[in-house]
Amino acid sequence: MIASLSPFALELGWGTTMAIKTLVVLAIIPAGALILGYVFLLKIMSHMQSRLGPMDPGGFHGWYQLVGDGLKFLQKEDVMPAKADRRVFAAAPAVVVLSTFLVFAVIPMGPDLVVKNLDVGVFYALAVSSLSVIGVLMAGWASANKFALLGALRAAAQLIAYELPLLLAVVGVVIQAGTMSLQGIVFSQQNGEIFGWDFIGNPFILTQFVGFALFLVAAQAELTQTPFDMPVAESELVSGYMVEYTGFRFLFFFIGEFGTAFGFAALAATLFLGGWSIPGVDGDWANILGPFVLFAKLMLVAFLMFWVRFTYPRLREDQLQALAWKFLIPIGFANILVTGALKVAF
Amino acid sequence: MTEFYRNYLAVAVLIGAALLMVGAMLGAGRLIRPTRPQPEKYVTYESGSDPVAGWGQSNVRYFIYALLFLMFDVEAVFIFPWAVSLDPVVVNGTTVGGLGVFGVVEMTVFILLLALGLVYAWRKGVLRWA
Numbered sequence: 001m002i003a004s005l006s007p008f009a010l011e012l013g014w015g016t017t018m019a020i021k022t023l024v025v026l027a028i029i030p031a032g033a034l035i036l037g038y039v040f041l042l043k044i045m046s047h048m049q050s051r052l053g054p055m056d057p058g059g060f061h062g063w064y065q066l067v068g069d070g071l072k073f074l075q076k077e078d079v080m081p082a083k084a085d086r087r088v089f090a091a092a093p094a095v096v097v098l099s100t101f102l103v104f105a106v107i108p109m110g111p112d113l114v115v116k117n118l119d120v121g122v123f124y125a126l127a128v129s130s131l132s133v134i135g136v137l138m139a140g141w142a143s144a145n146k147f148a149l150l151g152a153l154r155a156a157a158q159l160i161a162y163e164l165p166l167l168l169a170v171v172g173v174v175i176q177a178g179t180m181s182l183q184g185i186v187f188s189q190q191n192g193e194i195f196g197w198d199f200i201g202n203p204f205i206l207t208q209f210v211g212f213a214l215f216l217v218a219a220q221a222e223l224t225q226t227p228f229d230m231p232v233a234e235s236e237l238v239s240g241y242m243v244e245y246t247g248f249r250f251l252f253f254f255i256g257e258f259g260t261a262f263g264f265a266a267l268a269a270t271l272f273l274g275g276w277s278i279p280g281v282d283g284d285w286a287n288i289l290g291p292f293v294l295f296a297k298l299m300l301v302a303f304l305m306f307w308v309r310f311t312y313p314r315l316r317e318d319q320l321q322a323l324a325w326k327f328l329i330p331i332g333f334a335n336i337l338v339t340g341a342l343k344v345a346f
Numbered sequence: 347m348t349e350f351y352r353n354y355l356a357v358a359v360l361i362g363a364a365l366l367m368v369g370a371m372l373g374a375g376r377l378i379r380p381t382r383p384q385p386e387k388y389v390t391y392e393s394g395s396d397p398v399a400g401w402g403q404s405n406v407r408y409f410i411y412a413l414l415f416l417m418f419d420v421e422a423v424f425i426f427p428w429a430v431s432l433d434p435v436v437v438n439g440t441t442v443g444g445l446g447v448f449g450v451v452e453m454t455v456f457i458l459l460l461a462l463g464l465v466y467a468w469r470k471g472v473l474r475w476a
Contacts, residue, residue: 018356022363074375082388094368101364105357116356123426145390150404157408160415167422174429243391248375252368318475321411325464325473329418333457336425340450343432 021115025104029097032262033255038066039299040306048310076247081144084244088142093245093252095135100259102128107266108183110276110290111283121182122170125267126163129222132256133159136231139253140241151240154317155224155231161324162221162228168332169214172339173204173271186275201279205272210335212272214328219264220305221324223257227312228320261302269297410472414464421460428453 012020042065046053058064080089105128106121108114118124133156140152174180177188185204192202205212221228232240242253269275274297276290315323390397434444445452467473 014352018359021356022359025360026363026367075378075380077380077382077387078375079387081390083390094365097368098361098364101360102357105360115360116353118353143390146392153404153408157411160419161411164415164418164422167419168425171422171425171429174426175432178430178433178435180426180430247379248371252371322473325414326468329464330461333461336429337450337454337457340429340432340453344446344450 018115025101025115028104029100029259029262030255033258034066034070036258036261036302036306037254038063040302042066044303044306045310048307070251073247073251078249079244079246081244083144085142085144088138089244090249092135092139092142093249093256095138096132096256097252097259099128099131099135100256100263102131103260103263103267106182107263107270107294108186108276108290109294110287111183112287113276113290114183117181117183120180122174122180122185122267122271125182125263126167126170129260129263130159130163132260135256136241139245143241143244145244148241148243151231151233151243155241158221158224158228158231158320161321162218162328165214165324165328165332166218166222168329168336169208169211169218170271171332171336172208172211175336175339175343176204176207182270182275186270186277189274190277201274201277203272203274208272208335208339210331211339212268214332214335215268215272216301216304217328218324219268220308221320223261223264223305225261225305225309227308227315229314230317230320233314261305262298265298265302265305266294268301269294273297273301407472407475410467414467414472417463418460421456424456425453 042053043061054062054065056062057068080086103125105115106118106125108117136155136159137152140148140150140155143149173185177185179185179188189203190201224231232242242250245253276286276294278286278289278293281289281293392398428445428449431442431445432449434441
């Protein structure tokens with residue numbers, strides 16, 4: 001397959017294109033984690049809770065703090081508990097990071113800017129994002145620590161319980177778009193119309209707002225962010241499954257968490273807010289502006305998610321499970337049936 | 347190699363790249379970080395007190411949640427293909443899908459049957475913590 005980006009008249013082979021795309025994805029994940037960590041964790045969270053956050057490192061509002069924090073991990077001693085299952089313990093962070101990486105393979109940033117526009121796009125993205133459960137269970141089990149195991153079990157139960165509302169929320173979008181390819185979903189929002197009025201297309205947030213709300217709540221739980229942070233509850237479990245990890249292995253969990261937050265925000269922006277498309281921009285300009293448009297929409301979604309994170313107290317384990325099974329999943333089913341019926345009726 | 351396999355070859359390339367990055371970062375860390383082994387460092391961390399031998403207990407409910415999940419997750423595999431075949435699409439010259447009203451009725455029956463499973467579990471008190 002030849003990638004064509006006509007303003008630059010580039011004609012590259014499969015290998016070269018793939019190499020460039022891989023490098024871009026490699027750069028996006030730590031960069032995305034840093035941006036979310038800096039903007040939301042260090043700055044907006046601090047301001048919402050009436051404090052300044054770090055101000056000194058790097059000069060301008062302490063922008064260097066997070067980079068410094070990351071580099072610090074590089075020179076930390078690698079401590080592996082004597083009782084740990086060494087190989088599994090070492091592999092667990094890699095599994096978590098891997099699941100984050102693979103999500104970015106299908107997220108389109110422009111008409112031609114996507115690593116691979118798989119036919120089963122959304123399905124693939126949700127499937128690989130749930131791989132992280134395996135990494136979490138591996139970490140908790142291999143640590144041979146009671147707190148880690150408790151945290152891992154809580155995390156696994158939570159991740160699988162909220163996996164379902166996430167899937168069900170997406171089905172509504174898939175029904176409306178008639179395709180699972182993320183690129184196809186963006187196009188159907190771009191070319192859609194609302195009662196014959198097609199100036200802004202049909203961003204699915206308007207017709208699938210139930211799905212959008214479900215998706216955000218479920219994504220919040222998948223990211224183990226407050227109010228769904230039972231698995232890493234610092235005050236009881238001292239970070240749950242990560243408790244025995246030090247140095248760079250610990251950092252991988254951090255990158256995994258914020259990288260996945262970036263990925264889920266991008267997915268939500270693509271599925272419900274029209275992704276890279278913006279009214280009135282087409283063709284080559286869409287390729288150039290697309291990444292910026294997607295980034296703006298993504299930050300908007302991420303702001304919502306982090307706003308909730310900084311505002312609400314933690315749910316109890318049984319409340320957390322009850323919310324998923326008794327409310328979100330039945331609502332998700334009802335949403336699918338209503339969307340299907342309306343799709344057939346109109 | 348067909349286009350289909352080529353698409354997934356890209357996924358394989360990404361897996362390789364991710365593992366390479368993890369390896370490179372850990373390798374760089376190995377060169378930089380200090381190693382000063384002391385037996386105390388390798389003791390299981392239990393908030394500073396001496397670790398108690400044996401495993402802690404964990405709630406059997408986690409297993410039941412896993413069973414419930416299995417039921418619904420397998421079902422999601424059926425819902426996705428259904429979701430894209432409500433409207434007719436042309437694949438390689440042949441029209442497929444177009445389930446229309448029939449599809450919606452069938453899916454309603456299917457989902458109601460599964461919801462019955464959830465209601466059963468609910469009534470059994472699986473979702474309630476004693």
